[in-house]
Amino acid sequence: MLKPLLLDQHFLAGLGNIYVDESLWLAQLHPRRISSGLSKTEAQKLHYAIRAVLRKGIKNLGTTLGKGQTNFFSVGKRRGHNREQLMVFRRTGQKCLRCGAIIKRIIVGQRSTHICPKCQWV
Numbered sequence: 001m002l003k004p005l006l007l008d009q010h011f012l013a014g015l016g017n018i019y020v021d022e023s024l025w026l027a028q029l030h031p032r033r034i035s036s037g038l039s040k041t042e043a044q045k046l047h048y049a050i051r052a053v054l055r056k057g058i059k060n061l062g063t064t065l066g067k068g069q070t071n072f073f074s075v076g077k078r079r080g081h082n083r084e085q086l087m088v089f090r091r092t093g094q095k096c097l098r099c100g101a102i103i104k105r106i107i108v109g110q111r112s113t114h115i116c117p118k119c120q121w122v
């Protein structure tokens with residue numbers, strides 16, 4: 001499945017739970033899709049999405065979700081500003097910014113996962 005594969009640091013280093021959800025939403029791919037079943041166009045779309053999502057995260061100095069020590073902080077304990085610009089992650093119950101459907105939270109590979117049920121199909 002796409003999500004567990006993208007979280008596998010042996011396969012691709014650097015993507016965590018937030019950025020995987022954001023990338024799959026941007027590429028309009030369901031996290032339970034079987035990776036070997038992607039078309040070349042879908043794979044290219046995913047590649048583009050991952051690069052765009054990471055670029056945005058870096059530009060915003062990372063994604064700080066809360067105040068606790070386990071959250072992400074930049075050099076000098078600065079908060080990242082990417083949380084305010086997340087498209088799908090932890091937006092459960094809110095409208096999809098692309099189509100207006102309600103964002104849902106599901107579990108994929110034992111990880112909390114956020115999807116638009118209309119934009120991201122299996």
Ligand SMILES: [Zn+2]
Nearest residue numbers: 096099116119
């Ligand atoms: Zn949508």
